[in-house]
Amino acid sequence: EKGGYSTFMEKEIYEQPHAVGDTLLGRTDDTGRLVLDDMSISEEQLRDVDRIIIVACGTAAYAGMVAKYAIEHWTRIPVEVSLAHEFRYSDPIASERTLVVSISQSGETMDTLMAVKHAHELGAMTLSICNTHGSTIPRESDAVLYTHAGPEIAVASTKAFLAQITACYILGLYLAQLRGGTFADDAQAVMKELHEIPAKLEELLGNMDRVSEIARFMADTRSVLFLGRNVGFPVALEGALKLKELAYIHAEGFAAGELKHGPIALIEPGQPVFIVVPGPGTPHELHKKVVSNIQEIRARGARTLVIAEDGDEDVVPFADEVIRVPKTAPLLAPLLSVVPLQVFALQLSTAKGLDVDQPRNLAKSVTVE
Ligand code: BG6
Numbered sequence: 001e002k003g004g005y006s007t008f009m010e011k012e013i014y015e016q017p018h019a020v021g022d023t024l025l026g027r028t029d030d031t032g033r034l035v036l037d038d039m040s041i042s043e044e045q046l047r048d049v050d051r052i053i054i055v056a057c058g059t060a061a062y063a064g065m066v067a068k069y070a071i072e073h074w075t076r077i078p079v080e081v082s083l084a085h086e087f088r089y090s091d092p093i094a095s096e097r098t099l100v101v102s103i104s105q106s107g108e109t110m111d112t113l114m115a116v117k118h119a120h121e122l123g124a125m126t127l128s129i130c131n132t133h134g135s136t137i138p139r140e141s142d143a144v145l146y147t148h149a150g151p152e153i154a155v156a157s158t159k160a161f162l163a164q165i166t167a168c169y170i171l172g173l174y175l176a177q178l179r180g181g182t183f184a185d186d187a188q189a190v191m192k193e194l195h196e197i198p199a200k201l202e203e204l205l206g207n208m209d210r211v212s213e214i215a216r217f218m219a220d221t222r223s224v225l226f227l228g229r230n231v232g233f234p235v236a237l238e239g240a241l242k243l244k245e246l247a248y249i250h251a252e253g254f255a256a257g258e259l260k261h262g263p264i265a266l267i268e269p270g271q272p273v274f275i276v277v278p279g280p281g282t283p284h285e286l287h288k289k290v291v292s293n294i295q296e297i298r299a300r301g302a303r304t305l306v307i308a309e310d311g312d313e314d315v316v317p318f319a320d321e322v323i324r325v326p327k328t329a330p331l332l333a334p335l336l337s338v339v340p341l342q343v344f345a346l347q348l349s350t351a352k353g354l355d356v357d358q359p360r361n362l363a364k365s366v367t368v369e
Pocket of ligand 1: 366
């Protein structure tokens with residue numbers, strides 16, 4: 001049932017082109033317009049949304065963080081991301097024009113379910129992004145947008161994460177199209193880019209030998225840091241989470257801009273740091289800013305493991321290792337840049353002889369508060 005792979009996690013990592021492709025399937029008509037047939041919240045109500053709150057836990061919450069950047073950019077609707085257990089008990093503010101979007105692979109996470117129920121009590125609309133048909137959270141929600149990642153068995157989430165990000169993009173683009181703002185016309189162009197992601201994932205996954213080798217040589221490492229900016233920030237957080245979950249190594253993700261406000265004190269000779277570099281085409285010169293972060297930490301002796309777009313030569317002088325990912329639109333980059341970090345965690349865990357699919361102390365779906 002592992003289809004020739006040694007673990008479910010490895011199999012699921014390699015299924016990611018399908019997880020994204022299948023989640024995109026049937027969401028556009030012949031003219032390229034987005035259509036959400038099963039959307040059970042009316043177009044009028046969706047046009048009226050003045051605030052979105054995303055509630056989720058763990059990896060799903062990082063998908064939500066990626067979504068915030070994209071949905072705000074495309075729709076100009078303010079988006080907040082709240083860990084479900086924090087949302088529930090923080091006296092949140094919501095109205096009938098608030099759309100509370102829950103993200104959950106299992107659809108059974110108790111913390112997320114409680115947040116959805118609370119959103120209802122507050123009068124908000126609720127939409128669930130979920131991978132499991134007929135599970136509790138979609139049943140308790142006004143509408144559901146299913147991800148089609150297929151069953152995810154490994155405790156640590158991989159393909160569900162990519163499918164969740166994809167579904168969030170679909171939602172954002174759909175809202176943009178519906179509301180007819182300045183971005184509405186571009187929605188189809190972004191969808192086109194999105195449809196190219198599965199082939200790019202295939203290419204990327206065929207190219208993981210060096211990452212695996214780096215991981216195998218790092219079995220004794222005690223701490224790894226991850227830096228990212230903009231949509232690369234949640235990717236850094238996810239890279240760190242994967243490493244904690246799977247390899248029991250102390251790992252932390254930071255927003256690269258925070259470096260000088262504290263974390264740079266952690267840099268000492270030999271400290272491994274992954275840096276998720278935005279593509280050179282990213283607005284606000286973010287590429288240049290992150291390249292200078294790499295330079296700063298390298299000057300202090302960090303071992304820099306750089307994830308950069310194909311053809312980005314600016315990173316080369318400051319990188320101990322360059323891990324290449326195919327080019328795409330800046331907001332879609334997480335679908336590619338997170339993959340080497342998943343493979344890294346998988347291989348490091350394997351090198352340590354640990355149980356990749358069933359890490360200690362963790363459960364696939366946490367059905368208690
Ligand atoms: C955690 C899992 O307990 O729950 C994570 O270990 C997962 O992998 C999180 O991201 C949320 O789960 P779900 O099913 O709500 O997406």
